[in-house]
Amino acid sequence: LLHLQMLQRTPMSPLLVASLSLAFLGYVWVVGILLWNYPWLVQLLFFVSVAVALFGGSFLCLMFYLLRLKHEKGAMQLLPPSAADVLDLSIFEIVEVLNRVIMRPFYDFIRVLLLISADLDEKTRKEILEEMSPEFRRR
Numbered sequence: 001l002l003h004l005q006m007l008q009r010t011p012m013s014p015l016l017v018a019s020l021s022l023a024f025l026g027y028v029w030v031v032g033i034l035l036w037n038y039p040w041l042v043q044l045l046f047f048v049s050v051a052v053a054l055f056g057g058s059f060l061c062l063m064f065y066l067l068r069l070k071h072e073k074g075a076m077q078l079l080p081p082s083a084a085d086v087l088d089l090s091i092f093e094i095v096e097v098l099n100r101v102i103m104r105p106f107y108d109f110i111r112v113l114l115l116i117s118a119d120l121d122e123k124t125r126k127e128i129l130e131e132m133s134p135e136f137r138r139r
Contacts, residue, residue, distance in 0.1 A: 108132050 035041055070078060086094065111128050114120070120128070 104133060 031045070035045075066078060076084075086097075089097070111132055115125060115128055
């Protein structure tokens with residue numbers, strides 16, 4: 001409430017008001033011309049405006065919650081407890097962990113897609129299967 005009172009007391013520059021007014025009029029003009037030429041845009045604009053308002057409100061609430069939590073307890077409280085172990089690693093160790101956890105299973109998945117969709121001879125199929133990790137092949 002104090003912030004709102006402070007905003008009401010500070011006068012806005014006439015150039016800022018003119019700039020905002022002209023930008024709004026330009027926006028209204030463009031939207032009006034688009035709606036005149038493409039009436040189906042009314043449905044699309046209504047859908048987009050409602051979706052943006054709902055998701056934007058959700059995002060703003062989440063951001064305000066995180067900012068308040070950061071202010072009250074500190075930035076490290078926003079991270080999960082296991083993040084402290086990751087923050088102690090060097091950049092090369094982090095890249096190795098990401099490679100092991102994300103990239104290797106992704107490569108195995110791509111190899112399965114190749115086996116399923118591509119027309120391969122037996123030698124190529126055997127080579128692709130041998131490149132997969134043994135744990136993934138057992139699944």
